[in-house]
Amino acid sequence: MEIIVASVIAVLVGSGVYLTLRARTFPVILGITLLSYGVNLMVFISGRLVPNQAPIVSQSSNPTDPLPQALVLTAIVIGFAMTAFLVVLALRGQSDLGTDHVDGQRDGED
Template identity: 65%
Template sequence: MELVFALVIGALTSSGVYLLLRARTFPVVVGLTLISYGVNLFLFSSGRLATGGQPILGSTESYSDPLPQALVLTAIVIGFAMTAFVVVLSLRNLADNEDDHVDGRQGERPEKPEQKSEEERSQ
C-alpha cells in the first residue's frame, strides 16, 4: 500500500509541477489543483497508513492518528477556496488582456508600436 500511495503522490505532484510551468493560465490552475491533491494525500500519510483503525482510543485494536485528518480537512477547505479564487482571477486576466497567457497579452507583440511597450515598462 505504501508503494502505491507514494507513486500516486509522486505522479500527482510531478504532473502538477509540469503543468504549473506552462505559459497559459488554464494548465497552471489545473497544475495547482493537482499539487494540492498530492499535498493533501501526503499530509494524510503523515499519520501513518493503516486500515481499519479508528481515531478513538479503545474502540478498535489499532487506532489511527486523528490530527492529520483534521489538518487535511483544513487544507482541503483552504485549497478549494484558493482554487476558486485563482479561477476567477484567470478569467479576469483573459477578459482584460484577451489572452490567457500568464504574462498578459502576448499575441500582438510583433505589430505592437514602440511607444506602447515603453509605456508598459515604465508603469
C-alpha cells in the same frame, strides 16, 4: 502498497509542477490543484491509518492519528476556495488583457 501510494503521490506532484510552469492560466490552475492533491494525499498517508481502530487514545491500544485527517479536511476547503479565486482571477485577466497568457503577452509578442 507503499510503492503504489508513493508512485501516485509522485505522479500528482510531478504533473502539478509541470503544469504550474506552463504559460497559460488554465494549466497553471490545474497544476496547482494537482499539486495540492498530492500534498494532501501525502499528509493523509502520514497519519498511520490503522483499520478498525478508533482515533481516540483511551479506547484503542494503537489509535489512528486524527490530526492529519483534520489537516487534510481543512486543506481541501482552503484549496477549493483558492481554486475558485484563481478561476475568477484568470477570467478577469483574460477579459482585461484579451489573452490567457500568464505574463499578459499575446502569442508572438516579445
